[in-house]
Amino acid sequence: MGFLFLDLETSGLSSSFDAPLQAAFVQTDADLQIQRELTLRCALPGHIVPSPDALLVTGLTPEMLEDQPLSHLEMMAQIARIVSDSRPSLILGFNNLRFDDECLRQAWYQTLLPPYAGSMTGHGRGDVLSMLRAVTLVEPQAIIIPHDATGKPVMKLGDVCRANGIGLSEADAHDALADVRATRELFMLLQERAPTTMATMLGHAKKSGPIALMEAGEPVILGGTSRLTPVLPMVASPTNPAARVCVDLSQDPAGFIDLPALDLLARIRSSRSPVRQVKTNAMPILFAWGQAAHALVEPEPDAVYRDRARALWAHPTFLRQLALALKDQYADREVSPWPEQQLYSGGFVSDADVVACRRWHEIEWKFREHHAAWHIRDPRLRSLAVRQIFLNAPEALSPEARRRGLDWLRHRLATEDEVPWLTVPKALARCDELAATIEPGSLAALDQIRAWLMQRRDALPQRLEEVSTMAAS
Structure with a gap:
C-alpha cells in the first residue's frame, strides 16, 4: 500500500x-x-x-x-x-x-x-x-x-x-x-x-488495530495531547459504532462505581470524568500495557491498576449503569436548524440518494432543480442542491427558487442576527480587533482585507439585483 x-x-x-x-x-x-x-x-x-x-x-x-x-x-x-x-x-x-x-x-x-x-x-x-x-x-x-x-x-x-x-x-x-x-x-x-512506536500507530490506521488491542478487556495505555492514561476497555459506545468506552484507571473507582446512571452521567459530564471514548477509526494513541506503562507520569504500582480493573469487571451493576448513562449522554442535544450542521444528525446518505446525487452532477444545470425535487429524497441534500444551483447557475432556477436563493444569500452575508457563521459585519469587526494587536508588518495586508470586505458589503445590493435580472431575462 x-x-x-x-x-x-x-x-x-x-x-x-x-x-x-x-x-x-x-x-x-x-x-x-x-x-x-x-x-x-x-x-x-x-x-x-x-x-x-x-x-x-x-x-x-x-x-x-x-x-x-x-x-x-x-x-x-x-x-x-x-x-x-x-x-x-x-x-x-x-x-x-x-x-x-x-x-x-x-x-x-x-x-x-x-x-x-x-x-x-x-x-x-x-x-x-x-x-x-x-x-x-x-x-x-x-x-x-x-x-x-x-x-x-x-x-x-x-x-x-x-x-x-x-x-x-x-x-x-x-x-x-x-x-x-x-x-x-x-x-x-x-x-x-x-x-516501534510508529509501527504501533500505523497498525491503528484501520480500526481493526485498536479493536484487536482492546478486545481482551485488559488494561491498556491511552494517549492524549500531552499525557498517557491507564484505561480499561469495557463496552462498545451506545452512541458511536466506531468507539469503545474505557474507564480511567488512574481514578479510584470507589468514587463512582456504585452511582446510578443519572449520577454517573453527571460525573461523566464533569471536568473529572472517569470515562474515555476511544474512536477506533481515528488512529487513537493506544498501546499495550508493556509498551507504554513506563512513560506514565506519577504512576501507581501495576497491582493497583489491576485491582481496580478486577473491581470494575466484578461489580454487579456498573456496566449496566454505564451503558444507560452513555445512552442518554446526548439526549438533550438540539438538532441544528442549518443544513450545514446536519450531516451527523440526519443519518447516513442512502444508496439511492448517492446514485441520484451522482446523476445530479452529470446533467446540465437547467435540469438539476427538477432532478433534485423528484429524485433526491433526503431533504438536506435537496436544500443543498438548490443552493449549489443558485451559486453556480442561478439562471437555471425557477423564479420562486431564485427568490429564496436571493433571500438566503442576503441573510448569509449581511445579517445582524446571532448566527454560527461569519458575516461581513462580523468580519469587519474582527479586522478592527486585529488592528490593535497584530504586528505592524501585517497592517498593510489587514487594510487590504478590510477594504475588500467593505467593497463586498457595498456591492451586495447590486450583486443581488444582477442575479435577479440575469435570471429573469
Whole structure:
C-alpha cells in the first residue's frame, strides 16, 4: 500500500461554515518515493465570508480568492476523484483527522458528493500529528520538540520541522504544498527514529488495530495531547459504532462505581470524568500495557491498576449503569436548524440518494432543480442542491427558487442576527480587533482585507439585483 499525503487551506476554522480553498497532494509508493504532486485552488464560494485571521495566516489575498479557474464545486469533485484513484492508500496529513478530514467530509456533503469518500473506500487513515504525540509520549528522546517562552511544548508543523532539520520556513508554512511535503519528511523521520512506536500507530490506521488491542478487556495505555492514561476497555459506545468506552484507571473507582446512571452521567459530564471514548477509526494513541506503562507520569504500582480493573469487571451493576448513562449522554442535544450542521444528525446518505446525487452532477444545470425535487429524497441534500444551483447557475432556477436563493444569500452575508457563521459585519469587526494587536508588518495586508470586505458589503445590493435580472431575462 502506498501513501497519499494531503493538506488543505481553508477560509476559516469552521468545518461546517467555511470551505477548502486550496488542496495539495503528494502521492508516494510503499517506500515513500514520490510518484506525483498536485495542487488545486478554487475561487471563494459566493456565500462564504473568509476569516481575516485565516487570510493573514495563509497569505491569501482578495485577488487570490476571486481569480481562480476552478469553482469550489469543481475543486471538491476533483479532490474526490484524486482520493478514489489513489486507493488503496494510507491517507496522511498533519492534524488531518481532526481538521482536514472533517472539512473534506463537510464540503463533499454540501456539494452533493459522497461525504465519506476518504474513509469508506479501502483507504487507511492516519495523522502525523498523532504519531508525533505518540512518539513524544513514549520515546521523548527520539524527536526534538521546541518550547515557547513559557516552556510549553509547541507542536506546530513548521516549528517541529525546523527544530529537527526539515526545511519549512515561516514564509512557506501554510502553503498547502509546502506543508504536505514537510509532513512527508516528518513522517519519514519519525519512522527512522521511533520505528516501534510508529509501527504501533500505523497498525491503528484501520480500526481493526485498536479493536484487536482492546478486545481482551485488559488494561491498556491511552494517549492524549500531552499525557498517557491507564484505561480499561469495557463496552462498545451506545452512541458511536466506531468507539469503545474505557474507564480511567488512574481514578479510584470507589468514587463512582456504585452511582446510578443519572449520577454517573453527571460525573461523566464533569471536568473529572472517569470515562474515555476511544474512536477506533481515528488512529487513537493506544498501546499495550508493556509498551507504554513506563512513560506514565506519577504512576501507581501495576497491582493497583489491576485491582481496580478486577473491581470494575466484578461489580454487579456498573456496566449496566454505564451503558444507560452513555445512552442518554446526548439526549438533550438540539438538532441544528442549518443544513450545514446536519450531516451527523440526519443519518447516513442512502444508496439511492448517492446514485441520484451522482446523476445530479452529470446533467446540465437547467435540469438539476427538477432532478433534485423528484429524485433526491433526503431533504438536506435537496436544500443543498438548490443552493449549489443558485451559486453556480442561478439562471437555471425557477423564479420562486431564485427568490429564496436571493433571500438566503442576503441573510448569509449581511445579517445582524446571532448566527454560527461569519458575516461581513462580523468580519469587519474582527479586522478592527486585529488592528490593535497584530504586528505592524501585517497592517498593510489587514487594510487590504478590510477594504475588500467593505467593497463586498457595498456591492451586495447590486450583486443581488444582477442575479435577479440575469435570471429573469
